Amino acid sequence: MNKFQIIGLLSVAVFSSACQGGGAASDAAAKPATAPVAPASAAAPAMKPAEHSFDAAAVVKAGGVVAECGGARMALQCAVASKDCTASSLRYVDAQGNVSEAAKPKGMESYTAVGVGCLTAKDDSHYFVVKYGELPYGCAFCEWFHLYDRNGKALTHSDPPILTGEAAAPDAQAPNNQEFTALHRKLGLGRPKVDGLPVAEH
Numbered sequence: 001m002n003k004f005q006i007i008g009l010l011s012v013a014v015f016s017s018a019c020q021g022g023g024a025a026s027d028a029a030a031k032p033a034t035a036p037v038a039p040a041s042a043a044a045p046a047m048k049p050a051e052h053s054f055d056a057a058a059v060v061k062a063g064g065v066v067a068e069c070g071g072a073r074m075a076l077q078c079a080v081a082s083k084d085c086t087a088s089s090l091r092y093v094d095a096q097g098n099v100s101e102a103a104k105p106k107g108m109e110s111y112t113a114v115g116v117g118c119l120t121a122k123d124d125s126h127y128f129v130v131k132y133g134e135l136p137y138g139c140a141f142c143e144w145f146h147l148y149d150r151n152g153k154a155l156t157h158s159d160p161p162i163l164t165g166e167a168a169a170p171d172a173q174a175p176n177n178q179e180f181t182a183l184h185r186k187l188g189l190g191r192p193k194v195d196g197l198p199v200a201e202h
Contacts (some may be wrong), residue, residue, distance in 0.1 A: 054091070054099045065195040069118035070126035070150045071095040074102060076116045076197060077133075085136045085199045088112045092152030105146045107158035107176065108132050115194035119147075122188030126150055129192045136199040145180045145192050153200075156180045 054075065056066045064077025073093040078085035090102040090113040102113075115131035128148040133139050147155045156179040168174040184192075 034201075054093050063198055065116060065197065067118050067195065068129050069114045069130060072128075072150045072152070074116050074128050074130070074148070074152070076113055076130075078197065078199070082135075084089060085197070088114065088135060088197060090116070091128065092148075094152070100152065102130075102148065102152050103154055105132075105157045107155040107161040108144065108146070111142070111144065113159070114138060115196035117192065117194035119189040119192065125187075127155070127187065127189065128152075129189075129194060131192070131194045131196065135197070138196075142175055144175050145184075146179055147180060147183055147187075147189075156183055 001198045002129050016075065032082050044198040054073075056073070056075065058076050059066055059075045062077055064075060066073055066075045072095055075089075075091045075093060077089055079087040079089045081087075089166050091099055104113075111132045112135055113130050114133045114135060114136075119129050121127065121128050127150075130148060132144040133142050142160050144161065146158070149155055158179070159175055162168075162173050163176045163178075164173045167176075167178075
């Protein structure tokens, strides 16, 4: 084989290799690049509606009372654990329906709520008025009134609960409503009107 035949064979080999490489490049160019697919993220759990335990109709059906005051409410009913209704449950319900137990004013630890209502002040602000006493029969002597704001906070107290001596005049002793009377007058509230538990009205 002379040198011209060798050069011819080498040329054919080089041309064939170039064609094969060009074909692979053409195939790669013909196929669009595929972007990496990110793993699908887990779907966010659906928001559950707020759960509230307050049912005004159920309170009334059970013999309780509900007072609405400036968008908030207070619900009064016989305590679940008190079969003879010697104790009551007073709950505060805000405008969003969240329920919490209303705290007793200082001095009322040995007494229980027997009535609840709403009063409007001279500046059109609203206040809950809660009557405290004894259950199940009530007591004409032991009647206390206390104001709560629209956030369910007690604004008045009865410490001590019973007044004696000159503070109770003309009686020998009297329920301590001094803070209530003073704030009631200052706010320009009307006469206290409350809806009482039926057992306390007998």
